[in-house]
Amino acid sequence: MKLIRFGTQGNEKPGILDNKGIIRDVSSLIPDWSPEWLSNEKLALVKQLDLDIFPIVDTAQRLGTPVTGVRQFIAIGLNYGEHAREAGLELPAEPVVFLKAITSLSGPNDNVVLPPNSTATDWELELGFVMSKIAQNVSEADALDYVAGYCLANDVSERHWQLQRNGQWGKGKSFDTFGPIGPWLVTRDELTDPQNVQFSLKVNDELMQSAHTSDMIFSVAKIIAYVSQFMTLLPGDVVITGTPAGVGGGMKPARFLKKGDVVTLDSNLLGQQKQVIV
Template sequence: MRLFRFGAVGQEKPGALDRSGRMRDMSLLIPDWTPEWMAPERLKALQAIDLDKLPLVAEGTRIGAPLAGIRQFVAIGLNYRQHAMEAGMEIPREPVVFNKAITCIAGPNDTVELPPDSVEGDWEVELGIIIGSKAQKVGEAEALSHVAGYVLANDVSEREWQAKRNGQWGKGKSFDGFGPIGPWLVTTDELADPQNVPLTLTVNGQVRQKSNTSDMIFPVAYIVSYLSRFMTLLPGDLVITGTPQGVGLGMKPPVFLRRGDVMTLDGGVLGTQRQQVV
């Protein structure tokens, strides 16, 4: 299934795409898409609903982040070889792990507001993982059974704050609006292989990133297993898995976001995003 949330900020309702790709309102049946709805048995039960009988969502309605109540936002850095090289960093021997604040989560088409003193705003298209069941010290072979689905994500970053302000990476990655996700949460029955997802990002119509998750250094199953050794992953947790080459920092000379720029992202079955920088 492809689940989404729609409506004004803070007033989102749950929805799902029907077989024809039309947006259906599920709020008469379900209060909201929250972590408990990510459980395998609940997702399986949803498949019995005849979506064609539910109301259509009006065109032009705002689409929000596809899941409410995300508890933690974990990120993997330098997970594509070419991206590590363009950043001038060694290929990691183990996943690089950092956190983004959950308050940075935004809808896929919401504006991205740069901090007033931002000079190095940057883009990062990524595959995001939504955890469906508690994962604690799980093996790589069973790791994907703990995944509810996947989302398209933009790990918006302020490079000066990330690298030059005497702090961990999260300092430059947690501003409000720096975590657009969606439009859809695509459950694993529709995306069985997370290592074959195309990822494209353009800025003002120019392609900056174009790759595929097959190029990851550490695949999704390894990431879930690895993280579960150090932390307990809970239903509804969001993990983004790294970005391919083509970020502004890696260009020669570097190119950073300016107010008025428009970022567009495409993740195949994961859908598309569009954000204007303000």
């Protein structure tokens, strides 16, 4: 299934994208795609619904984040070899983990707002996933059983704040609008292998990043097993898994986002995002 939320900010309703590409409003039955509705048992019941009986949603509707009630927004850094090399850093022996503020989460097509006086705001194409149940000390073999589904993510990053302001990376990655996810959450029954996803990112129709998740240093299963050793992952938590090569900060000379730029993320499995920089 493809879970989706639509409507104005703060007033989103839950929907499902049917097999014809039509969004169906399921709010008469499901309150929202909140953590309690992301369990394997609840999603199995939802999958049995006859979507034809639910109202069709106007395609002009704004799309919100595909899940709500997120309590933790976790990110993995330097998870593609070529990206680590373009950043001038050694390949990590263990996953690099940092947090983004949940207030940075935004809809897949919402505007990205440049911070005041920013001259180094960058793009980062990433695979995201959402947890379905509590995970503590999970084995790598069982890890994917804890995933509700997968989505596209743009880990927007202000490099000056990230690298030169004497703090953790989260300082440059937690501005409002710096965490677009969606357009939908592809549930685990439909996307069974997260290491078999092709995706890309363009800025103003110029291809910047194109990669396959098989190139990740640490797989989704490895990330869950690793992180759940030292923190409890909760239902609805969003985890993004690192960006491939091709970010603006890795170019010579560096190239960053400016007002009016359009960033487009694409995947045949995960859909499309498009953000205007304002």
